[in-house]
Amino acid sequence: MKHTLSVMVENEPGVLSRVAGLFSGRGFNIESLNVAPTLEKGVSLMTIVAHGDESIIEQIVKQLRKLVPVITVKDFTEIKAVEREMVLLKVNAEDSKRAEILRITDIFRCKVVDVSIDELTIECTGDSGKIKAIVNLLSRFGIKEIARTGNVALKRAMQID
């Protein structure tokens, strides 16, 4: 199963390779990894999406906690969270297809961020399901290039079922 882990770390040199090395060294699979500074100086937040059964995820969480510069680890599979990824897609858009593409981007509330005679670059934000859907829908027009971020996540304020 897929788990989103939110890992707060001391932003010291080498912390990224410690985390990445833990995954490679112990044979854990990492699907995506995002790192960025938080509001607190010297602290970064890593959002890691990893696959594995319960016991593997339990090991990953414990091993992460064991790293000295790791402050906290939260598993967002157990908590309600907002999760977002972003994708930039450069799509073939000749005149005949342009209207259809724009209609789809509209439905998905995407933004067109660059235009040329026969291409559109589209920005789309959403959870991984939505990103998958838009990539799928636009692929029949021909996606020339794609750039994706990893997942980022925050706990929801209200934890109601």
Add this chain to the structure above:
Amino acid sequence: MELTGAQILLKCLEEEGVDVVFGFPGGAVIDIYDAIPNSSIEHILVRHEQGAIHAADGYARATGKAGVCLVTSGPGATNTVTGIATAYMDSIPVVIFTGQVPTPLIGNDAFQEVDIVGITRSCTKHNYLVQDVRDLARTVKQAFYLARTGRPGPVLVDLPKDVVNQKCTFDYPESISLRSYNPHLKPHIGQIRKVAGLIRNAERPLIYSGGGVISSKSHEELRWLAREMKIPVTSTLMGLGAYPGDDEELWLGMLGMHGTYSANMAVHNCDLLLAVGARFDDRVTGKISEFAPYATIVHIDVDPTSIQKNVSVHVPLVADCKSALSALQKELKAVKDEVNWQRKHEQWLEQIAEWGRLHPLNYIDDEEKIKPQYVVEKIYEITKGDAIVCTEVGQNQMWAAQFYKVKEPNTFLTSGGLGTMGYGFPAAMGAQRAFPDKLVVNIAGDGSIQMNIQEMMTVVCNKLPVKIVILNNGYLGMVRQWQELFYKKNYCSTCMEAQPDFVRLAEAYGAAGYRITEKKDVEKVLREAFAVDKPVIVDVRVAQEENVYPMVPAGASLTEMLLV
């Protein structure tokens, strides 16, 4: 007053109570060496950096204190890696200082530059590159703090040459607190009560103790639990000595691949397994799915990652073994007299004794040939079990573990997790430095001893009278045993008959050398050798194709033992 980084480093070591450093100099650390004569620190000059790190490790295992090692950049640093990994696998507190090229050159492939922090990231508990002399004192303090607390382990501090030469005022922090590092120490009282309840109700309880009992110094608590509640004890290789090996009533010997018949049968049949400071290594469990099938398993360990890693346990208890066992003791004291423990476990203990009678730990002795087990038995008799014993790796190590009855913690030093050939001798050197008046014996193999033989010079010139007893079988015996049993006797590259004359080699270094080829001489010559006041090599020509039994083939269940 301002001090240089080098002076600050030595002051820090003094503050940490370090009296000896094992090391080897070079360009990147020459400034540190320049300051050593003006400090109270003794430096022992080894002949190879692997010797330094193992010696620091042996010193740490024998004393329970942190060992320290100092080497130069590049090759000096990489030569310590095997020893760092050895200490890491066995959770031994050592602090390694490596020189580094000056900070402006880092990343330039400068002369003798390696990224030792990168190289050792996965085999240290933590490591540091110090980039400013003002961070030095705090970093050293943290390094010792991390090495010693929680689950101990090696910590490396990389020191660029310019940092060591910079100056600042010396201010040693009183204490350290890291918000991201809180070794969970106190046991959960609910879990303790649960364990106490399980002990009360168990019919066939068994203690499986590991190295954590030794590193947390909780052998007294463990002994109390076993003796008061009449619970039999088995242990891992790393745990030997926590419970006295000469106790005939409750001690079963080691478990696992080369464990005793009674220990492995007890694990298989117990209804309560108390794992204390052990980590269910594959050499211990055999086939995981058939490990302790009838038992409720309690696992006490300070490292949460050890729990539920290999075996799913019923009662996990994350805590320092000492505080967990003391809390358990307190809980059990209240109810101790309500139960006649002897009677409660009578049948179980009788069953175990029966297994012991059926297949005791033994070997087929010989009139002529010297059996290696016989030599270990003689070492035990002569030393009365009061020596510090180190081992190399292979058959020698297993025979030492089986036939030398370790009586006290910190007196049996062996590379368990990594199985590093060449560990025993330099470790013995470190232990001898820590206890100059104790008899320190390294039970060695003819293959392993050649891996760090260069340290003969170190022990001779530092008057460290280590006694090396080579169980010389002319083979890389343990590998040969596997080839015999599982590879149709295809003895490829395990015959070591081409070997130096160990007696003359000892003498060439200025040590004493003895050779034993006749069984009748074993005791006499060992006695004589142990009485010599300098380093000694005793080359004992033992039966060449002797095997270590019992043996559980890799991947088999613990009950599938090959016996003598």
